[in-house]
Amino acid sequence: MLPFVNRPPEPPETPCKRHHAVLPSSPHTRMEESMASIRISEARQHLGDVATLRGWLYNKRSSGKILFLQLRDGTGILQGVVAEPENPQLFALAARLPRETSVIASGTLREDPRAPSGCEMQLSTLEVIQEPTGDFPIELKEQTPGFLLDHRHLWIRTGRQVPILRVRDAAFRAFRSFFCERGFVATEAPILTGASVEGTTTLFELDYFGDKAYLSQSGQLYLEATAMALGRVYWIGPAFRAEKSKTRKHVTEFWIAEAEMAFYDHAANLALQEDLVRYLVEAVVAERKEDLVTLERDTDLLLREVRQPFARIDYGDAVRLLQEKGHEVTFGDDFGAPEEEALGAHFGRPVFIERFPVTMKPFYMKRDPADPTRALAADLIAPEGYGEIIGGSQRVDTVEELLAQLEENKLPTAPYEWYIDLRRYGSVPHSGFGMGLERVITWICGASHIREVIPFPRQIHRLYP
């Protein structure tokens, strides 16, 4: 047995050999030894080679005795070409196959400006793995959201959905890289909880061996505990809100990216959030530029938005600004979607709204020493109408303040004893925030609805598939 050591892979003699080496074994795979199995994203590196790709028939077009198969494999779409006079049997087979037939296709890769991607495969063999038994429900034209959502398990194969899910992957990874590079420790919060974090939002309730339990709406309180153990922590986890929201910004199950930092004050918290959002956008645009172009996202605009310093506005000033713009808001109101959109449009870049009145915010936020009616909290509003993407604050760090604020919010202390303990044993100033990953991804993609950027969105009255 070879010793398991961390060594770099040997440089491949040819790209073909490298890819051959990583082929998984499969009962469906009957590869000829000399042929490189490629993924479509790598096709350009194999021009002139005979190659094999495994995937699905995405679409088919023809003109007389020439047939164009659009093949997809999850990394891209490549055109396969077959002409009847050259290969009548293959032509007959290809002409018969319906969309989404799973196939192993082999042929010569070559550049051709007439092909949609600039290169194509001159097909020599086509092995059918499974031929669909009915018409594929998702058509390559406009369909209604209800129908598409009922067929989400198939919808994700088509059109914008594939690039969006790749951007999502890049965003998740960039979030983790950002914190990993800064020495934060990834840790986890429980999903099953015995009490509400904020005491306000509606939770999903379930039976826990005869007791009531709830699905977590945020890992924050637990991250405060792990931050006292590890210093600086972060995680990405699911969050559940049972509110009957029906908007383009809401799903009942979403992924929250949270960080909690010991010895960070409000200012340091905002600086970190700004660095994070800028890093995320830069990283995702760099990695998935092609996908964003496919999605027709204006990446220059996106980069301009994040490369300048983010705007900051005091809550009171934001109210006055909105009033000047004709919005009917008064001090103490939370901002609705039109107000968030107006603020985003006014600044043309992400904007922090700082120092909310404490009456609007949950019990765990620290008050501003300069004005105890205000919380050391900020929401980050994305531009272009995408709304709030981060909510954060400096946290209460003394037992006295915490008990007083629990009481003001009419919350019992018993479920929070462990949380109060954090202020009893070496409490320190600390801050943190939660970012709605789907909201950020929606903004980065320029998508029109949050449900497009999560593989299986959960909404009120929608639990299938």
Next chain:
RNA sequence: UCCUCGGUAGCUCAAUGGUAGAGCGCUCGGCUGUUAACCGAACGGUUGUAGGUUCGAGUCCUACCCGGGGAGCCA
């Protein structure tokens, strides 16, 4: 939960209270460079459900069911 719009062919949509239509998809035929191909033909219906008005209802009325968009709340 509230406001609003809708439910007709597999899909997307038409149809003054008077015979149920088109485009796309599927099927068949034509076309050797298609780009959601195009051209021609065929196939395709218990008009969301239940009741009511009417000589006659997809259309009008009532109730219910389901969905879209938006609001509030939030990330």
